[in-house]
Amino acid sequence: MASSKSSQTTRNIVIAFLALWSVISLIIIVVWATSPDMKSATQCRAEMQDLTNKYKDSKITWQKDKEALEEMVEAGRENQTTLRREIDVLMGRLNDTNTTLSACQEENVILNGNVTALENEVEAHVKTEANLTAEVELQKERVERLEQNMTQIFHQQESCKALLTAAKSQQQAAESQTNACESSKQYVQKQLQKCKSQGSTALEPQKTGNGVSGHHTNTLATFLCIMSLHFLSS
Incomplete structure (x- = not known):
């Protein structure tokens, strides 16, 4: 304008x-x-x-x-x-x-x-990461201790297995020995019974001409039988 x-x-x-x-x-x-x-x-x-x-x-x-x-x-x-x-x-x-x-x-x-919010969040994540890192280190130490304990337990388990195997072997040997002892016991009982029978027969009066000599002979035989059974039982 x-x-x-x-x-x-x-x-x-x-x-x-x-x-x-x-x-x-x-x-x-x-x-x-x-x-x-x-x-x-x-x-x-x-x-x-x-x-x-x-x-x-x-x-x-x-x-x-x-x-x-x-x-x-x-x-x-x-x-x-x-x-x-x-x-x-x-x-x-x-x-x-x-x-x-x-x-x-x-x-x-x-x-x-x-x-600003992201920076605060990142800072919080950094702190969380640091805490998690420390926690991971602790967990690693715990895992190492557990692994060591597991190794010890494994060795103990192996030892227990060996002991169990030895115990089973000893049990089998004991069972065999028990069976043997039982057989020996039965045999000794039979022999003892036989000796007792012979002893009772020896105590009867002899009708032979030499009565005294026969009596002493039977007594000696009985004594030797009892001693044999004693040694067998032991």
Whole structure:
């Protein structure tokens, strides 16, 4: 709007200047024509014609300048309209940019908050990882102790198996020895019973001619039988 007023003022000033210049020229011509001069009429006509031609040329020039100025003013108006449109477009873009900038600033604030939360979460995870690492080390130590205990238990189990095998062997040997003892016992009981039978027979009176000698012989036999059974039983 200010540019339009300035163009209008400039055009008015130029038009006024040309009009003033034309009036001054006419005044000079009139004064020149009415002045008591020694010039001849032919010279005056020639000068008048020259001035008229100059006036016409000046008028034509003024008309051209006027048209040029009007064209310039019209072009200025068009440029002003175009500039206004461009300014409106730029203002719209600027408003959009400001809106986008505000949204970006808000998003940046949110992102900063998220970054802070993530940093705190990462720090918590680092602490948790450190605690888990310490716990893993403790678990490793426990596993090593358990493995050592398992090894000891395995050796003890192997020892117990060996002892169990030896015990079974001893049990079998004891059972064999018990069976042997039982057989010996039965045999000794039979022999003892036999000896008792022989002893009772020996105590009866002998009807042979040598009674004393036979009695001593049977007594000795009984004694030897009892001693044999004693040694067998032991």
